[in-house]
Amino acid sequence: MKRHLLTLLIVAGSLNAWSQKPVIGFQTGLEFCGMSDLTDINLTVKSTIPFDTKLLADFPGYWYYQPMFKIAFEKFSAGIEYSFNSTGSRLSGTDYSGEYLFDMRVRKKSPGLFAEYSFPSQKGISYRLVSGAGVMFSSLQIDENLIVNDIQIIDDSYGFRSINYYLQPGFKTIYAWNLFEFEINSTFLFQIGRGAFHRETDKNQLFVNQATGRPVKPGWTGFKIGISVNYIIGKSEPD
Numbered sequence: 001m002k003r004h005l006l007t008l009l010i011v012a013g014s015l016n017a018w019s020q021k022p023v024i025g026f027q028t029g030l031e032f033c034g035m036s037d038l039t040d041i042n043l044t045v046k047s048t049i050p051f052d053t054k055l056l057a058d059f060p061g062y063w064y065y066q067p068m069f070k071i072a073f074e075k076f077s078a079g080i081e082y083s084f085n086s087t088g089s090r091l092s093g094t095d096y097s098g099e100y101l102f103d104m105r106v107r108k109k110s111p112g113l114f115a116e117y118s119f120p121s122q123k124g125i126s127y128r129l130v131s132g133a134g135v136m137f138s139s140l141q142i143d144e145n146l147i148v149n150d151i152q153i154i155d156d157s158y159g160f161r162s163i164n165y166y167l168q169p170g171f172k173t174i175y176a177w178n179l180f181e182f183e184i185n186s187t188f189l190f191q192i193g194r195g196a197f198h199r200e201t202d203k204n205q206l207f208v209n210q211a212t213g214r215p216v217k218p219g220w221t222g223f224k225i226g227i228s229v230n231y232i233i234g235k236s237e238p239d
Contacts, residue, residue: 020071020072020073021071021072021073021232021233021234022069022070022071022072022232022233022234023069023070023071023072023077023079023181023230023231023232023233024067024068024069024230024231024233025067025068025069025070025181025183025228025229025230025231026065026066026067026068026228026229027065027066027067027068027183027185027226027227027228028063028064028065028066028226028227028228029063029064029185029224029225029226029227030061030062030063030064030224030225030226031061031062031063031064031085031087031189031222031223031224032061032222032223032224033059033061033087033189033219033220033221033222034059034219034221034222035059035087035089035106035218035219035220036219037209037214037216037217037218037219038059038089038104038106038140038216038218038219039058039059039089040209040211040212040216041104041209041216042055042058042089042091042102042104044209044210044211045091045102046091047211049093049100051093051095051100052093052095053091053092053093053100054091054092054093055089055090055091056090056091056092057088057089057090058089059087059088059089059106060087061087062085062086062087063085064083064084064085064224064226065083065084065085066081066082066083066084066226067081067082068080068081068082068114069081070114070116072116072232074118075117075118076115076116076117076118077115077116077118078113078114078115078116079113079114080111080112080113080114081111081112081113081114081132081134082109082110082111082112083108083109083110083112084107084108084109084110085107085108086105086106086107086108087105087106088103088104088105088106089103089104090102090103091103097148097149098146098147098148098149098153099145099146099147100145100146100147101143101144101145101146102142102143102144102145103141103142103143103144104140104141104142105140105141106138106139106140106141106218107138107139108136108137108138108139108218108220109136109137110134110135110136110137110166111134111135112132112133112134112135112166112168113132113133113134114130114131114132114133114168115130115131115132116128116129116130116172117129117130121174121176124175124176124177125173125174125175126173126174126176127171127172127173127174128171128172128174129169129170129171130168130169130170130171130172130185130187131167131168131169131170132166132167132168132169132170132187133165133166133167133168134165134166135163135164135165135166136163136164136165136166136191136218136220137161137162137163138161138162138163138164138195138197138218138220139159139160139161140159140160140161140162140197140207140218141157141158141159141160142156142157142158142159142160143156143157144156144157158199158207159199159200160197160198160199160200160207161197161198161200162195162196162197162198162217162218163193163195164191164192164193164194164195164217164218164220165191165192165193166189166190166191166192166220167189167190167192168187168188168189168190168224169187169188170185170186170187170188170224171185171186171187172184172185172186172228179231179232180229180230180231180232181228181229181230181232182227182228182229182230183227183228183229183230184226184227185224185225185226185227185228186223186224186225187223187224187225188222188223188224189220189221189222189223189224190221191218191219191220191221194217195217195218196215196216196217197215197216197217197218
């Protein structure tokens with residue numbers, strides 16, 4: 001009898017350790033990236049303009065938004081996430097005879113999977129290592145305008161797309177309160193793949209830097225820092 005009771009306690013403890021909790025959450029923050037190929041395009045265009053131009057924006061860090069759903073165990077959790085963000089640049093030049101504008105806006109949509117490992121909590125605060133991987137769908141919109149003596153000389157728009165992949169290791173600090181978790185996240189995003197930008201209407205027509213002869217790729221590799229709010233579904237509130 002004692003042996004059966006001990007076995008039952010061991011099994012019950014194991015089930016409790018592996019009990020699962022569904023969690024939904026939303027993360028937002030700032031994402032910083034290099035975009036070196038697109039920066040080179042700005043330099044190439046700048047060198048061809050016969051009057052002074054200024055780079056008013058050069059792909060600065062900008063907001064990202066990332067909903068997620070996961071299944072959480074006691075020390076381990078895994079789930080799906082979907083991140084989207086954008087950044088851009090503007091090259092501008094003005095003199096007495098006219099105005100020139102060269103705008104590039106690049107956007108990214110990234111569905112992926114992630115896993116977390118949790119360390120023991122102290123006073124409601126815990127820490128997690130996180131690793132994610134997925135696909136990056138990038139789009140690039142280029143608008144070029146030149147007005148001379150109030151006459152529109154150039155008014156062109158081009159659309160491009162590319163597909164690459166990513167790995168995203170990171171670290172989280174979590175404060176738990178009732179059914180909610182509040183997180184501070186820091187991750188590093190590695191872009192993987194050689195997917196260059198191609199015309200939206202023709203995958204064989206690549207966007208090429210005319211000065212170097214090389215296809216232009218997005219450059220999303222960089223640092224992300226953000227905050228999250230998670231809701232634990234089905235968990236009973238403490239009395």
